[in-house]
Amino acid sequence: MIAERWLNAALYLALLAVPLAAWALDEPFVITLATKIAILAIAGVGLNLALGLGGLVSLGHAAFFGIGGYAMGILASHAQSYTPLMQSPFLIEGTKSMPVIWLVAIVVSAAAALVIGALSLRTTGVYFIMVTLAFGQMLFFFAISWPAYGGEDGLSIYVRNGFPGLNTLDPIQFFAIAFVILSLVLILVSRLSRSAFGLALDGARQNVARAETVGINPFRVRLVAFTISGAITGLAGALFADLNRFVSPSMFSWQTSGEIMIFVILGGVARLYGPLAGAMLFILLEHFLGGISEFWHIYLGLVLLGVVLFARGGLIGTLSRAAAPHD
Amino acid sequence: MSLLSLSGVTASYGPTQVLFGVDLTLREGEVLALMGRNGMGKTTTVRVITRLLAHRDGEVRFAGADLAGKPPYRAAQMGLGLVPEGRRCFRGLTVGENLLVAARPGEWDMARVTALLPRLGERFGQDAASLSGGEQQMLAIGRALMTNPRLLILDEATEGLAPVLRQEIWTAIAGLRQETRLAILVIDKTLDELRRIADNAVILERGRTVWSGAFSGLTPELTDRYLGV
16 A cells, blocks of 8 residues: 555646646647646645535535636626726726735635635534535525626636736646645645644544533634635635636536535545545546546446445545545 | 532433532632542533533532633633543544643643653654553543643543553642642542542532532541442
């Protein structure tokens, strides 16, 4: 068996090496696939903080993914049409600057996660799942009925937003941005999970009463984790929208929430690199099986069933045979 | 002035009433033994003090504050440190992480806790779930101390342990008693060990306080009547 850290390193290096090789071989489509993996892995790492470490089974993370996407879409659409987003009481203009869009996506999705978390974390178990799902669906239907930004048809952005010093239209440079952000998010979540905060979150997941008797306020640590988790997923949404140069209500849909959760489960719940492994497997299945049959989700379902029944640690857990709290 | 006081406390698990009138008082620096046969309400009393169970009637005061309506984490933050029955550590976390998760500012830190309980220092990086029962119990004591409590509650801290480990834990508790002015509420069945450390005792019988006083005042008649099998 392979030690988990070596497996993590292999996954990380594979994500870097494949697009570099594709760049050398002039295969931009492969680079775009790798970029998609990196972005979806960011969303999965965000969810894994809440789900894996905090035990919060959120079926509404598409809300934050969509908010991030629409933050990009709204700001970029106003920038490309040269119309301000708001004129009074103060002027807010659109922007094509990626860092500004990311900041807005992070702040808005964190604020939404704070509000949704403050309400949904008063429930547990299946009620928590349903409340988070309900919030996601509320935003889905709101986006559908918002004609100013495309309504059901979504919103196309005709330019790629810019990053200082980079040509973001070059697939390898856009991949580099997504890869660096994924790396930073992995470092952040790794540090968080071993900090006093992460330990408190893990403790509250294991046993609320036990955690409370050492002075941990479970609601507060879970709310902070949910907010950070939402912010990370929102950032992924902004990147995903920029990759496709398109946002649509489907980013808010419960299927999107389910797909993010599938990345986490396939790769390994509560494992730092689990979402990366899951996103890789998902995109590979989508690419190869999707080419054979449009009903490729049937095979994805079988793989998911196999993982849940026979490989509770996901890909990482099965290959490394290292136990994790959720296995 | 009392640090902890319970007066006329009643409590229930659903429709089943368990406490019918518990009274006790514990002062700063005092070691109080809470005694009684199995099922008489000792652990329920601890659950009420630590707010894991809300009392129905009566009053529970700690450090001058009424604990009614306060959640367990608030009681812990006020200075109630619990070593629960059954050696409950956080699995998947190392010994060091189990201590860190509970750390609050104060005189008790990693160095002091591992000096009092050297086995924790030896097992610092080890998964807590892989410790022996006695070591897990020491970890539970260390974790409670890391919260820098004003009152340490030991609920059957040596129950089911091998004699050697039991002795080690009692030595650590006695060490605590000598070195600090930490108030301790201790539940245990071993009278000889309690006699070494306890100033006072309270006896519960069917959810009521039936006797309280200096530990030295526990006569063979009392122990036969209320603590004998």
